[in-house]
Amino acid sequence: MPEAEFWYEFASSYSYPAAMRVEALAAERGVALAWRPFLLGPLFAAQGWRDSPFNLYPAKGRYMWRDLERICGALGLPLNRPDPFPQKSLLAARVALALDDAARPAFSRAVYRAEFGEGRPIDAPATLGALLAEIGVAPEPLLARAAEDANKAALKAQTARAMALGLPGAPCLTTADGEIFWGNDRLEQGFDWARAHGAAAGKEWA
Amino acid sequence: MPEAEFWYEFASSYSYPAAMRVEALAAERGVALAWRPFLLGPLFAAQGWRDSPFNLYPAKGRYMWRDLERICGALGLPLNRPDPFPQKSLLAARVALALDDAARPAFSRAVYRAEFGEGRPIDAPATLGALLAEIGVAPEPLLARAAEDANKAALKAQTARAMALGLPGAPCLTTADGEIFWGNDRLEQGFDWARAHGAAAGKEWA
Numbered sequence: 001m002p003e004a005e006f007w008y009e010f011a012s013s014y015s016y017p018a019a020m021r022v023e024a025l026a027a028e029r030g031v032a033l034a035w036r037p038f039l040l041g042p043l044f045a046a047q048g049w050r051d052s053p054f055n056l057y058p059a060k061g062r063y064m065w066r067d068l069e070r071i072c073g074a075l076g077l078p079l080n081r082p083d084p085f086p087q088k089s090l091l092a093a094r095v096a097l098a099l100d101d102a103a104r105p106a107f108s109r110a111v112y113r114a115e116f117g118e119g120r121p122i123d124a125p126a127t128l129g130a131l132l133a134e135i136g137v138a139p140e141p142l143l144a145r146a147a148e149d150a151n152k153a154a155l156k157a158q159t160a161r162a163m164a165l166g167l168p169g170a171p172c173l174t175t176a177d178g179e180i181f182w183g184n185d186r187l188e189q190g191f192d193w194a195r196a197h198g199a200a201a202g203k204e205w206a
Numbered sequence: 207m208p209e210a211e212f213w214y215e216f217a218s219s220y221s222y223p224a225a226m227r228v229e230a231l232a233a234e235r236g237v238a239l240a241w242r243p244f245l246l247g248p249l250f251a252a253q254g255w256r257d258s259p260f261n262l263y264p265a266k267g268r269y270m271w272r273d274l275e276r277i278c279g280a281l282g283l284p285l286n287r288p289d290p291f292p293q294k295s296l297l298a299a300r301v302a303l304a305l306d307d308a309a310r311p312a313f314s315r316a317v318y319r320a321e322f323g324e325g326r327p328i329d330a331p332a333t334l335g336a337l338l339a340e341i342g343v344a345p346e347p348l349l350a351r352a353a354e355d356a357n358k359a360a361l362k363a364q365t366a367r368a369m370a371l372g373l374p375g376a377p378c379l380t381t382a383d384g385e386i387f388w389g390n391d392r393l394e395q396g397f398d399w400a401r402a403h404g405a406a407a408g409k410e411w412a
Contacts, residue, residue: 057253063374063388070385072396115266168269170325180270185391189276 002176003032003196004190007162008108009040009170010093011086013054013064016116016186017039017071018171019108029191031198035104037096038162039089039155040170047164052086071184080119087115088123091146095128097155099137100145208382208404209238210396213368214314215246216299217292219270222322223277224377224390225314235397237404241310243302246369246376252369254367258292277390286325293321297352301334303361304352304361305343312341316383336404345360 006022008015026033044053054061065081072079096104104134110131114120119126129139145151165174171188173181179196181190212228215222232239240399250259271287298317302310317339320326327333328368335345349358371380379387379396383403387396 043265059249059253059372059374062372063386066227066386067388070399082288131213166265166268168263168265180272182273193276 001032002033002194004148004176005034005036005174005176006030007036007038007167007170007174009038009160010089010096010108010115010122011039011052012170013068013085013116014184015171016112017068017077018187019105019112020075021171021184022078022171022187023105025187025191029195031191031194034101035096035153036109036158036162037104037108038159038167038170039093042159043163043167043169046167049185055085060157078117080114080117082119082121087121090123091125092122092128094146094151094155095132095142097158098142098148103137104136107131110134146178207236207238209240209383210400211240211242211380213242213244213373213376213378213380215244216295216302216314216317216321217258218246218376219274219291219322220375220390222318223274223281223283224393225311225318226258226281226283228377228379228393229311231393234267235401237397237400240247240307241302241314241364242368242407243299243310243314243361244299244365244373244376248372249369249375271385284323286323287325288321288327290327293327296329298328298334300352300357300361301338301348303364304348304354304357309341309343313337313343316340330394 004026006018006026008019013059023033039183043128044050049056052061054064069079071077096108096111099107111122111128111151114127114131115122125143129143132139132142162172165178165180167174168182171182171184171187173187173194175181175194175197178196179190179193210225210234212234214225215260229239248393248400250256255262258267260270275285302314302317305313313395317328317334320337331349335349338345338348345385367379371384371386373386375386377388377390377393379393381387381396381400385396385399385403386392387399
């Protein structure tokens with residue numbers, strides 16, 4: 001089965017529609033999907049940015065919000081801007097990483113729905129605990145696990161891998177043969193690539 | 207008939223596949239298209255950039271070239287990087303603007319084909335003159351017209367209008383109701399919008 005990795009950042013606006021769409025697209029195309037939460041902060045800092053480029057460059061920011069409004073409108077997704085934008089996403093990323101693989105997608109969607117669907121802050125442990133409870137995970141043990149040094153180190157390592165892969169932003173889809181597809185609008189192309197080239201690679205090995 | 211404006215910059219890499227596709231898409235969807243060459247330099251300078259963001263931010267640049275390679279591959283368009291990138295595009299933009307509306311698309315495609323298809327520099331009057339001759343326009347009078355103060359002022363005004371519209375980059379499609387669609391990958395969406403909302407606006411006026 002072809003494989004792809006979905007790289008997302010909870011503060012990233014375009015990661016919201018991507019997270020809502022990505023699982024159905026992977027299933028349609030028969031691609032096995034791994035969810036990879038990471039942090040954009042270190043990537044941005046490496047480019048000299050201390051804030052979201054959508055705040056640093058107002059024309060880009062105005063365009064992004066309108067573009068996102070059209071995208072969410074077409075998908076039937078509610079859109080309410082969180083204040084402030086970007087939200088502090090460190091804790092949400094740690095919680096997402098601490099979860100089992102099977103629970104990570106539902107939790108991640110719940111975070112995005114709260115943040116960009118309802119415009120709610122996502123940095124409080126109580127908020128994230130309530131979202132865990134919603135998806136049937138006991139909040140206290142998971143929040144404790146998220147705060148462990150090993151989990152913090154795992155998120156750092158995952159972010160370092162994102163940088164080593166050369167991800168230019170979030171969301172991204174990456175394939176086993178090293179291709180990067182950046183943006184909610186590249187998901188279909190990324191899955192098509194994974195399918196076409198995953199199959200070709202399989203034949204070469206056989 | 208619904209209308210749209212196609213905003214492009216000769217130094218812009220993603221404007222190359224967009225320029226090659228845009229006319230057929232407009233025709234398919236029954237949208238009247240105006241070609242609007244402009245300069246990104248003043249937009250970038252307003253954001254504090256003295257070079258292409260694809261050079262300033264290496265991860266973005268590496269991604270863009272690979273992405274463009276995939277896009278051109280899928281479209282059957284040759285791709286050879288001009289050196290240096292970005293090319294000096296001022297003279298090409300002046301020439302494009304000095305042309306009649308009917309000749310502007312063919313000249314613009316010829317410039318992109320030379321620049322990104324063949325990797326040739328596009329800043330020399332002799333090069334642009336040869337491209338004019340290719341499309342059946344006498345080079346000398348047109349190059350003279352391009353150098354006139356009125357034409358230089360018209361390009362400044364067109365670039366000022368791009369900034370006033372809030373274009374975040376190039377290429378863009380803009381519609382009569384003020385929507386912006388940024389990127390080669392947004393052309394279809396932009397034309398669909400122009401068609402859907404152009405028609406709706408027409409009904410309201412009727």
